[in-house]
Amino acid sequence: MVTRSACNINIDECSRNLDNCDGNATCTDTAGSFTCACNAGYRGNGLTCYEYILFLLPNPxxxxxxxxxxxxxxxxxxxxxxxxxxxxxxxxxxxxxxxxxxxxxxxxxxxxxxxxxxxxxxxxxxxxxxxxxxxxxxxxxxxxxxxxxxxxxxxxxxxxxxxxxxxxxxxxxxxxxxxxxxxxxxxxxxxxxxxxxxxxxxxxxxxxxxxxxxxxxxxxxxxxxxxxxxxxxxxxxxxxxxxxxxxxxxxxxxxxxxxxxxxxxxxxxxxxxTTRETSCINWYNTQSLPWITPFRFSCPWSLFRAFRDRRWLYQSGADAFRGTYPSYFPRNSFCFQRTFGLFGSSIGPRCCYHSNFGFFIAGTHSHYELNQFPNFFSPSNYNAVYNSYLNNEVLPYDNCCNAREDVFPYYCSLYEAVRPKTFTFAYRPPRFVVEVLAFRPDDTGSRLSAATIVELGALVTPISSTCSMWNTRSMDWVNSS
Incomplete structure (x- = not known):
């Protein structure tokens, strides 16, 4: 016979391991029973607990x-x-x-x-x-x-x-x-x-x-x-x-x-x-921001002016691959490349004009030129120049900005960050150039070096500080010899 007093005795299931709580839960004894609650870092009903794996959203x-x-x-x-x-x-x-x-x-x-x-x-x-x-x-x-x-x-x-x-x-x-x-x-x-x-x-x-x-x-x-x-x-x-x-x-x-x-x-x-987009990003990551002087690097006003300005060369070589690759150059256009950058820099504009009406279409700065004098007269070096120009100017534009493809503006913004657009507002036509002839100081009249041609207003530095004679003349273009 079980006495009443015996029935009032509480059994601590937790301390006696008589509970069925999960191994990651805490057992709490209660009068006549017990409860289970998952430990910190776990979720569940106490009988089954799971590690809490969700990620926080602090500002949802x-x-x-x-x-x-x-x-x-x-x-x-x-x-x-x-x-x-x-x-x-x-x-x-x-x-x-x-x-x-x-x-x-x-x-x-x-x-x-x-x-x-x-x-x-x-x-x-x-x-x-x-x-x-x-x-x-x-x-x-x-x-x-x-x-x-x-x-x-x-x-x-x-x-x-x-x-x-x-x-x-x-x-x-x-x-x-x-x-x-x-x-x-x-x-x-x-x-x-x-x-x-x-x-x-x-x-x-x-x-x-x-x-x-x-x-x-x-x-x-x-x-x-x-x-x-x-x-x-x-x-x-x-x-x-x-x-x-x-x-x-x-x-x-x-x-x-x-x-x-x-x-x-x-x-x-x-x-x-490898996609057009990843190629654009990978190319951009190899570039540095260009040093630009707009007043030195504006495009000629028109197609006529570009043909007259001998500092710019017609991009005849570009036509060879215009039909092979997505068009870097606008259709119905003639494009010109600045032959030299400022103070020896290879950064110069490429400017395009409407082939029928001659108005300016677009211009962009470039790091690699298709037409460079040292390579123009050296066919053995031309392939290397061409490939550098293709891989660093033509294809990046196609990958980042080709308007005929479905390209997000973000990629073109990357291209324009390192190949900024240029315009015509600060263009100055060549009206006067200086041919600097340096002679030996012994006055024998023998020539010391080739002529240096600069624009009017540019800084003129003598070839030799001991030069005893200057010869200047006005001309549209001087072919130095």
């Missing part, structure tokens, strides 16, 4: 209008597949959409049912694509063209994952954090306990894109129920112009798996390889 923006997809604009386009995008759309239905065309359609479409066999022009990143509702949808975008430092919240942790699992040198210039917090299956009235929380982190340096999916164990409560729903096939993965990548349907519990060893975390790298 909450998307309140979820009747249409929310557009995010990037300062630097990001690669996805072998294409580049300067914006994307966030859907409450657990999918991120990318499109360079038909953006209004993408913005307003519901995308409630995941695609089983993706095809066509739609590009997407799908962390957990299904018909979702309720909860909170938020994001945080950080951008810096010089790179985002490790002081940004949680970025050191992300960089460690990239370093340990992708083994690449990577400095993010854009970090986009997106969080779907406690979204339920639609209609939420039928599935009030189906709330799921997951994140997507997108990082890019302009040359590569990294995507990180995070699914928090203990907060992923998706309930597959084919009896109530016509579509019950959560889509996860990617689709771009290279096809489906890591895409699957019907995986309702991604928090129980991983591709990097930590349950709930999935890390993916998208490297487009």
């Amino acid at each position: 923006t909450t998307i309140t209008n979820r009747n249409r997809n929310h557009r995010i604009q990037f300062d630097i386009p990001i690669p996805f597949g072998s294409e580049f995008f300067d914006s994307l759309f966030i859907s409450e239905n657990g999918v991120i959409l990318l499109s360079r065309n038909n953006q209004n359609r993408v913005r307003n479409a519901a995308f409630t049912t995941p695609i089983q066999n993706p095809s066509g022009n739609l590009r997407f990143i799908a962390p957990f694509w299904d018909n979702l509702a309720g909860g909170t949808l938020r994001f945080q975008l950080d951008q810096n063209s010089a790179g985002i430092g490790n002081t940004t919240c949680d970025l050191p942790r992300i960089n460690d994952l990239i370093k340990n699992h992708l083994s690449i040198n990577f400095t993010a210039k854009m970090v986009l954090r997106i969080e779907w917090d406690a979204l339920t299956i639609f209609p939420d009235s039928l599935y009030p306990n189906s709330a799921s929380t997951f994140q997507t982190i997108i990082l890019s340096d302009g040359l590569k894109t990294i995507v990180l999916f995070a699914y928090q164990g203990g907060l992923m409560n998706y309930v597959p129920d084919a009896t109530q729903r016509s579509a019950n096939n959560v889509g996860r993965g990617f689709y771009n112009n290279l096809g489906s990548q890591h895409y699957s349907s019907g995986n309702y519990f991604p928090h129980l798996g991983s591709n990097i060893g930590t349950n709930g975390l999935y890390l993916y790298l998208f490297d487009p390889g």
Whole structure:
């Protein structure tokens, strides 16, 4: 017979290891029972605890209008597949959409049912694509063209994952954090306990894109129920112009798996390889900002003036490859290259004019000249000059700025930063030049060196400080001998 006093004796299940709390939970004894609570850094009901893997959004923006997809604009386009995008759309239905065309359609479409066999022009990143509702949808975008430092919240942790699992040198210039917090299956009235929380982190340096999916164990409560729903096939993965990548349907519990060893975390790298955009960026990174003197480097006013000014050479060699490569030069144009830069510099303008009417079309500074006197008369050196000109002037313009292609303005801004445009406002025609003849100081009359030709107003430095005779004359152009 059990006495009443015996029934009042409390058994401490925690101290006697009679509890069923998770190994990462704390057991607390109570009168006649006990409770379990997950330890700091873990989430769950105490009986099952999961490591907390979600990333912080210290300054998030909450998307309140979820009747249409929310557009995010990037300062630097990001690669996805072998294409580049300067914006994307966030859907409450657990999918991120990318499109360079038909953006209004993408913005307003519901995308409630995941695609089983993706095809066509739609590009997407799908962390957990299904018909979702309720909860909170938020994001945080950080951008810096010089790179985002490790002081940004949680970025050191992300960089460690990239370093340990992708083994690449990577400095993010854009970090986009997106969080779907406690979204339920639609209609939420039928599935009030189906709330799921997951994140997507997108990082890019302009040359590569990294995507990180995070699914928090203990907060992923998706309930597959084919009896109530016509579509019950959560889509996860990617689709771009290279096809489906890591895409699957019907995986309702991604928090129980991983591709990097930590349950709930999935890390993916998208490297487009060599494209027009990556070639533009890599070329830009090798350049230095030019030293420009506009008053010395303005273009002649017109085609007639360019032909008359012997300081400029007609770009006849350029016509040879005008039809082979996307046109660097405007169509229906004659282009001229400044034969020498200022004080020996190889930086001089290239100026183009309408072939029929002669008006100025465009001008840009260049570092490499197709026509240089030392090479113009030396065929053995011409191929090297031509190749330098092609690789450092023609192709970079085509990669960065070719208007006949679908190029984002960002890339052309890189080109113009190191190849600034020039105009005609400060052009000065050659009206007087000086031929400086230097003679030996013994007055024998023998010539010391070739003539030096300078523009009127330029600094004239004698060839020899002991020269005893100067000979000057007015002319349009002097061929020194």
